[in-house]
Amino acid sequence: MRLTKIVALAAFALVSAAASAQTVKIGFITSYSGLNGNLGPYMERAVRLYIKQHQKELPPGVKIELIIRDDTGPNPDKARQLAQELVVRDKVDLLAGVIFTPNAMSMAPIATEAKVPFVIMNAGTSVITTRSPYIARVSFTLWQSSYPLGQWAAKKYKTAYTLVSDFGPGHDAETAFMQAFKEGGGNIVASVRVPLQNPDWAAYLQRVKDAKPDTLFVFIPAGKTATAVMKNFSELGLGQAGIKLIGPGDITTDEELPNMGDVALGVTTMFHYSAAGDRPANKAFVAAWKKEYGANETPNFLSAASWDGTAMIFEAIRQQKGKIDPDKTMAIFKSWKFANSPRGPISIDPETRDIVQNEYLREVRKVGGQLANVELETFAAAVKDPWKEQQKKK
Numbered sequence: 001m002r003l004t005k006i007v008a009l010a011a012f013a014l015v016s017a018a019a020s021a022q023t024v025k026i027g028f029i030t031s032y033s034g035l036n037g038n039l040g041p042y043m044e045r046a047v048r049l050y051i052k053q054h055q056k057e058l059p060p061g062v063k064i065e066l067i068i069r070d071d072t073g074p075n076p077d078k079a080r081q082l083a084q085e086l087v088v089r090d091k092v093d094l095l096a097g098v099i100f101t102p103n104a105m106s107m108a109p110i111a112t113e114a115k116v117p118f119v120i121m122n123a124g125t126s127v128i129t130t131r132s133p134y135i136a137r138v139s140f141t142l143w144q145s146s147y148p149l150g151q152w153a154a155k156k157y158k159t160a161y162t163l164v165s166d167f168g169p170g171h172d173a174e175t176a177f178m179q180a181f182k183e184g185g186g187n188i189v190a191s192v193r194v195p196l197q198n199p200d201w202a203a204y205l206q207r208v209k210d211a212k213p214d215t216l217f218v219f220i221p222a223g224k225t226a227t228a229v230m231k232n233f234s235e236l237g238l239g240q241a242g243i244k245l246i247g248p249g250d251i252t253t254d255e256e257l258p259n260m261g262d263v264a265l266g267v268t269t270m271f272h273y274s275a276a277g278d279r280p281a282n283k284a285f286v287a288a289w290k291k292e293y294g295a296n297e298t299p300n301f302l303s304a305a306s307w308d309g310t311a312m313i314f315e316a317i318r319q320q321k322g323k324i325d326p327d328k329t330m331a332i333f334k335s336w337k338f339a340n341s342p343r344g345p346i347s348i349d350p351e352t353r354d355i356v357q358n359e360y361l362r363e364v365r366k367v368g369g370q371l372a373n374v375e376l377e378t379f380a381a382a383v384k385d386p387w388k389e390q391q392k393k394k
């Protein structure tokens with residue numbers, strides 16, 4: 001064979017190999033800076049770990065490319081701009097990630113216009129999923145945790161004070177808790193909404209102390225914010241005054257427990273994920289995390305959702321043999337079930353594209369010398385977003 005012919009054949013082989021190799025592009029937006037900017041890596045690491053463990057289950061030749069962007073915290077303009085660029089310039093097949101509700105809300109129209117499936121791995125305000133038929137949520141809603149917590153609290157306490165961050169998830173948490181607490185015969189003594197960024201915790205918590213409620217219900221974004229509340233709660237002596245701190249699991253987020261210290265002991269929360277959960281799938285998840293990222297590292301609920309969201313994306317890739325059709329992808333998401341999530345069995349509600357999962361009643365306790373969100377009971381099984389269930393009846 002003449003040399004030119006050999007070169008030509010080799011070039012042809014290269015081109016066809018490239019054509020048969022499929023790359024699925026995921027535009028992944030989360031926060032690496034700004035408010036609780038330390039949380040982004042808890043999501044990204046989960047996605048990367050899932051890909052590493054499960055890459056071999058993809059159809060031959062199919063690869064995933066993650067294109068990571070920092071939305072700089074609750075910043076809807078920035079998130080919209082990043083999503084636009086990922087869709088138009090990078091031509092991503094899917095959008096995923098997103099910690100903050102305002103960011104998810106601003107990205108929803110882009111998912112709709114471009115027909116790009118958007119997997120929400122945190123943002124928890126109920127209404128988000130109604131903003132685009134291309135959204136599926138694998139995380140949680142605040143209604144899912146705060147409504148059952150209100151039911152539980154009404155059996156234990158007569159009076160409650162609510163304190164929430166003044167944005168979507170805070171409003172949902174407040175409404176859900178208050179509704180259930182009042183239905184159960186409880187009395188709300190006061191409700192306060194505090195600014196999302198840098199509230200004067202001491203001033204707000206002093207007012208709570210003066211009001212002497214049996215319990216204080218708090219929702220604030222997970223992470224460093226939660227530690228600030230916990231420290232102020234303790235320093236002002238609210239615990240000694242007999243006020244019990246309760247909330248969705250965001251207030252005792254797993255990775256912050258060591259920073260909170262013993263002041264967190266005894267705090268009761270309702271949530272769908274704890275790193276201390278003793279399900280075999282969770283034990284394997286936590287062990288794999290520590291092996292990959294270090295013995296002192298722990299996954300949190302953002303990690304669990306990002307892990308599960310990646311599992312859902314893998315299912316869509318497998319069923320379509322690496323070619324992502326937006327409408328087929330959404331159909332696959334709608335019927336997705338995962339018996340082996342670290343948080344227990346989960347599924348997507350086909351009607352609403354929102355997550356269905358268990359809610360666990362938990363208490364911060366010491367286990368082997370370390371603080372942990374110990375799951376006391378499965379308070380409610382296979383919970384659908386209560387807000388959407390109520391809307392249906394209206």
Ligand code: PHB
Pocket residue numbers: 099100101102122123124125169220221222250
């Ligand atoms: C949200 O913006 O939806 C959000 C942020 C932090 C949380 C929970 C929800 O811990």
